[in-house]
Amino acid sequence: MKAILTLQHCRSVETIRVTSRPETPLGADMVLIEKIADYIVQEQTRTLPPRTIHHAKRAVIDWFAAMYPGAVQEPNPMLRAALLDSGDPQHATIFPTGDHSTVKTAAFLNGASAHTSEFDDIFRDGGLHPGCATIAAALAVAQKHKRSGDALLRSVIAGYEVSSRISAAMGRDHYRYWHTTATIATFGAAAATAVLLGLNRDQTAHALATSATLAAGLQQAFRSDGMSKPLHAGHAAETGAMAAIAAGKGVTGALDVLEGPAGMGAAMSGTADWDKATSGLGDTYNIEMITFKNHGCCGHTFAAIDGVLAVMNAEQMIASDIADIAIASYGPAVSITDRADPQTPQEGKFSMQYVVAHAVHYGSVRIEAFAAERMRDPAIRAMLPHIQVSLDPQIDAQFPSRRAAHVSITTRDGRTFSHYQPTRKGDPDLPLSDNELNAKFIELTTPILGSISTNALLEKLWQLETIEVASILASAVIRRDSETGNHLPN
Structure with a gap:
């Protein structure tokens, strides 16, 4: 019997209810x-x-x-x-x-x-x-x-x-x-x-x-x-x-x-x-x-990125201090992202060496990391051969429920700093806050929609349980000139 939806239009986050006509229960032998x-x-x-x-x-x-x-x-x-x-x-x-x-x-x-x-x-x-x-x-x-x-x-x-x-x-x-x-x-x-x-x-x-x-x-x-x-x-x-x-x-x-x-x-x-x-x-x-990504690349690289940045921050290290980086992680992090010479944006997003080197030099891995000019950055390219990726059996045994990495950074003056990164920023045990999620939304959406539409859309999405889906669409698309149909500037 077809369910009949009678959705109550809630004005509070307390409840969302749908009622349906009951059906005859299936037996315990359900597949x-x-x-x-x-x-x-x-x-x-x-x-x-x-x-x-x-x-x-x-x-x-x-x-x-x-x-x-x-x-x-x-x-x-x-x-x-x-x-x-x-x-x-x-x-x-x-x-x-x-x-x-x-x-x-x-x-x-x-x-x-x-x-x-x-x-x-x-x-x-x-x-x-x-x-x-x-x-x-x-x-x-x-x-x-x-x-x-x-x-x-x-x-x-x-x-x-x-x-x-x-x-x-x-x-x-x-x-x-x-x-x-x-x-x-x-x-x-x-x-x-x-x-x-x-x-x-x-x-x-x-x-x-x-x-x-x-x-x-x-x-x-x-x-x-x-x-x-x-x-x-x-x-x-x-x-x-x-x-x-x-x-x-x-x-x-x-x-x-x-x-x-x-x-x-x-x-x-x-x-x-x-x-x-x-x-x-x-x-x-x-x-x-759910994990909400804090970097714009393959998630198998995140623990390494976070770990390297943690060492650099703790030791007040800059890119020119670093001679070599060793990363040990789980199987797919090695088999999918151990790419020492990426040539295209797609390869760059799945290159442990590239995204770690980018984080070392720029402090993050965002959209601009994969622009053609950035991927040719001489400082990044010079660091790629100095980043080694290997399998850690103990970390691998925890995959997929834990995504960890062990990083070791050797400086040009011969010191070595090691760090175990047990999780990734954005994972359920180290989540993005609502404010951090808002900042991510504004960063990634504003270049496309402009600030006015971006802020209007974000406000509506936080109120989604109280509005109609159709009402978000005006803020969700690029504005057009009503006469020519051309896109208007942000």
Whole structure:
């Protein structure tokens, strides 16, 4: 029986409620996807804790912060040129240009933009970027169906909970060859869309099942140079939304596609622990345990960056004092980011040597770190051969639940300073504060929207549970001249 959404328009962060017509309970022999779908539907009737709502708003704010700089970087202008058609239905907004297209195209383009700048959020225990696909799909669907901000937040929470738990269940073995954001974020997009469409339990289960069989995305896409990595997030957003929309029209999937003998776990992991997919589901919220990035590069480099800066600050060290740096960390930090001679921005974002050298010389790793002129900086290039990266078995044993690094800096006068960095700034145990998140949003958004629209959008996003999704769009796109259609200056 199809759930009937009656969303109360809350004026307080205290509650977000959705009521639905009850269904006949399923038996104890539910397969895994049915259990997850049952949670998604039950979630529509729960009273959410204020802290969970607050963390959902943080996730949406961070999504916009990551999306705006990504939207103007390659390959996203190319993707808009390739995929937008003036004859498309005008259902959903493409950021930041204000173009419109179908839900699927908007989800794809906005999802790709949100994953390009390498500032998008992380679920540490699953190696997943949950927001880029989940929120891209949710915004597109919410806009088409004129949903409220509280409905959007509820859908985002459901998407994060489902995708984060499946990513943890698939385990480290999945991350050997597969890009988790490509393969698992599709479940977040499907769950969010199912909530916004009011799908019942059976429809939601089939949406998830179809999402599973369409999941794809290989790590070689970012272990070598190329532009296709952001498309992983776009594909996940589009696929999840499409699967849920299709399920609402009666399309079915194989409900044992996760744990079946030829299912996702068997094909893409081999060590999947499906108890993790439902452990705590509905009782605790992983959206409260999200990492918000403090550097604009691969997250596997963050502990090393933080550790090197900690030593430099403690010892009042400057770049010219340093002769050599040794970094020991966990497996993917070595196999993915040990690149001593990056030539392109994409390679630079995934080069431990480059981002650490940049942090040494400039004190941070932000958008400008990957400008062509900066990547040719002679001082940075000269330091690259003097940064060594190796595996620390003890640190590796803690991955993915802890992302640590051991750094040793040898100075030109022969002294050595060592430091163990147990976590990353932005991780749940060392989080960005609301003020730090606001500063990140303003830094990354203002160059695209201008200060007036940036501040207006930020204010609305903090009030998201009290407004309509449509009301944020005027502040969320680049202003245009009403007569010529040209973009106005910021």
